[in-house]
Amino acid sequence: MSYAVKEMFVTLQGEGAQTGRASVFCRFAGCNLWSGRESDRATAACQFCDTDFIGTDGEGGGRFETATLLAETIEACWNSRADSSGRRYVVFTGGEPLLQLDPALIDAVSKRGFEIAVETNGTIKAPEGIDWICVSPKPGGKLIQNTGSELKLVYPQTELPPEMFKELTFEHFWLQPMDGPERLENTQASVAYCLEHPQWRLSLQTHKMIGIP
Numbered sequence: 001m002s003y004a005v006k007e008m009f010v011t012l013q014g015e016g017a018q019t020g021r022a023s024v025f026c027r028f029a030g031c032n033l034w035s036g037r038e039s040d041r042a043t044a045a046c047q048f049c050d051t052d053f054i055g056t057d058g059e060g061g062g063r064f065e066t067a068t069l070l071a072e073t074i075e076a077c078w079n080s081r082a083d084s085s086g087r088r089y090v091v092f093t094g095g096e097p098l099l100q101l102d103p104a105l106i107d108a109v110s111k112r113g114f115e116i117a118v119e120t121n122g123t124i125k126a127p128e129g130i131d132w133i134c135v136s137p138k139p140g141g142k143l144i145q146n147t148g149s150e151l152k153l154v155y156p157q158t159e160l161p162p163e164m165f166k167e168l169t170f171e172h173f174w175l176q177p178m179d180g181p182e183r184l185e186n187t188q189a190s191v192a193y194c195l196e197h198p199q200w201r202l203s204l205q206t207h208k209m210i211g212i213p
């Protein structure tokens, strides 16, 4: 199968338990909960998305005809630094990466020594072989992938209170303030919730604070 990648870059993971870790970000094009067009946002299942995932025209983006070609590009991206020793780490995101991340690609990047992470909305079951699964539930999408490494709930969402998820099997439970015009209020509300419910920790989008992708 071929893969549509919006963009690919090296950055530090900005969110959750792997914050600060050097990573190749491979952002797939397309999502099952929003078309990505502003004119559709108000009627989409997921309405607060902060990401442009349409097309393949971003930095390092493109169409990759085989898993090997995409894995080679991910490896070249990792090796583009002065010192690329240390455990190789790739984060597949999007858009919704589980629409495209398949066993062939997992196999091809694993063979090249990568630890594999995914950022998913949880509506599609993750294939075997992923080392770090971050699930971020959304309204209008049934939660199929309901186990993983971390559950990262964007907060607040009226239809998805944290109580809905507290009994699930995840190693970490995060509240991430919803970015947008009410980011400050949402951050205060997230802090208040974490103070009252210590199962939950605060995840800030640190890359946005320091101006890295």
Ligand SMILES: C[S@@+](CC[C@H](N)C(=O)[O-])C[C@H]1O[C@@H](n2cnc3c(N)ncnc32)[C@H](O)[C@@H]1O
Residues within 6 Å of the ligand: 031, 048, 049, 050, 051, 093, 094, 095, 096, 097, 119, 120, 121, 122, 135, 136, 152, 154, 176, 177, 178, 179, 180
């Ligand atoms: C753009 S999504 C792509 C991966 C996948 N589709 C998902 O929703 O998890 C990457 C992460 O950004 C989070 N996110 C998206 N829009 C956000 C916003 N406005 N404020 C805070 N986090 C947001 C998502 O919940 C998810 O954890």
Ligand SMILES: Nc1nc2[nH]cc(C(=O)O)c2c(=O)[nH]1
Residues within 6 Å of the ligand: 011, 012, 013, 014, 015, 051, 093, 094, 119, 207, 212, 213
């Ligand atoms: N630095 C950085 N960390 C991130 N963690 C999750 C992201 C995403 O968009 O999936 C993201 C992102 O876009 N940039």
Ligand code: SF4
Residues within 6 Å of the ligand: 031, 032, 033, 034, 046, 047, 048, 049, 050, 051, 053, 094, 095, 096, 121, 138
């Ligand atoms: S599910 Fe993820 S990529 Fe899709 S619209 Fe929502 S936040 Fe954006």
Ligand SMILES: [Mg+2]
Residues within 6 Å of the ligand: 050, 051
């Ligand atoms: Mg992002």
